[in-house]
Amino acid sequence: MLTFTLKIAEIIRENSDTVTLCLKQPGLKKIKYLPGQYLTLIFRINGRKYIRPYSFSSAPGVDQYLCVTVKRVPGGIVSNHINDFVKIDDVVEIFPPMGEFTFNPEQIGADKHIFLWGAGSGITPLISIAKYILHNKTGNKVILVYGNRNTEAVIFKDQIFALEREFQKDFDTWHFHTQLSLVEGYTNVIQGRISPETVLSVMKNETNLSETIHYICGPAGLKESVRNVLNKFSVPDENVLTEDFEVVKDLTDFEDITTQFIEIVKGGDRTKVEVTKGNSILNAGLDALVDLDYSCQTGSCMLCKAKILRGNVKMIGLKRIPEQLAKDECLLCCGYPLSDNVQLAVF
């Protein structure tokens, strides 16, 4: 896959466990992206290549740099590496921007109210969309509903306050904090989680609910709470977009999976790989140092597609099997060997 190398121009410490990397655009051919898309960063750590997607926290045409904001995941390899070791002037290899969780003013009319529902680091694509809509004066009203533990955990406080001041008429915010602490400057802070009841209170002033558009980025519970209420009010499915930062797996899906040896064929090379129970074929292949393309690890980017030459592979964690996937193909990030003779070809 085509890659670019970009220099880190600035690093912003958002809070104790979150950092924003601001990457300089290339001198000649600028990287184009849409608000809400993500950038895939490639790192080499202790001799292994790690590839991770991070949503843009910058907005095209608004921010000078390409920015991504990374929150530490406990025990996470890349998120902790970025928070602890990456420095200004380092160069980072990236894939071109990807993702369908975007705002397109031509498809979404100016009369539509845009609800942005997020929790924790799920704010990143939402702030990109909010900045884009408000600064470009698309005419849409934006309602940001943001859940956190407390005020310390809120990412982009200053940017949210600045948008509130500049775009009073078109921008409303609701903060939900599980530990309530009153801090100057915060209005609309409510104690508790974003639940079906609180979603209802946020929506109570909407007169034309079926015309609203919703972007949700956060844990499964948040998505469920918002969807529950939207379903009740017959908001069409196509008006609700969600972004998953990780796949939630159901342990019962692994009952028929056992540790297996498989063979991965790439070009002229064949590598025998042990896939231990619970490990995806992608992770097992990467651990065996097979050079595999991937990004999202949630079954949406299709970069990890492989052809099944022999045996059976079960896909776990996918909301639905992507239409573009042929019967004899699988996604390695969600793929687990079901039989002892699996042979896969990657490109």
Ligand SMILES: Cc1cc2nc3c(=O)[nH]c(=O)nc-3n(C[C@H](O)[C@H](O)[C@H](O)COP(=O)(O)OP(=O)(O)OC[C@H]3O[C@@H](n4cnc5c(N)ncnc54)[C@H](O)[C@@H]3O)c2cc1C
């Ligand atoms: C489309 C997309 C956009 C994303 N955008 C952002 C973003 O803007 N900011 C951001 O901080 N992250 C974002 N992520 C998540 C990010 O790509 C990494 O998954 C995350 O940083 C963890 O990587 P790691 O190498 O530190 O953890 P790993 O070493 O890969 O994982 C360590 C452990 O943490 C678990 N884990 C993995 N990811 C998460 C997660 N997101 N939350 C909780 N537990 C997890 C794993 O199951 C594993 O047990 C995004 C993911 C996707 C798919």
Ligand code: FES
């Ligand atoms: S890595 Fe994106 S679909 Fe598998």
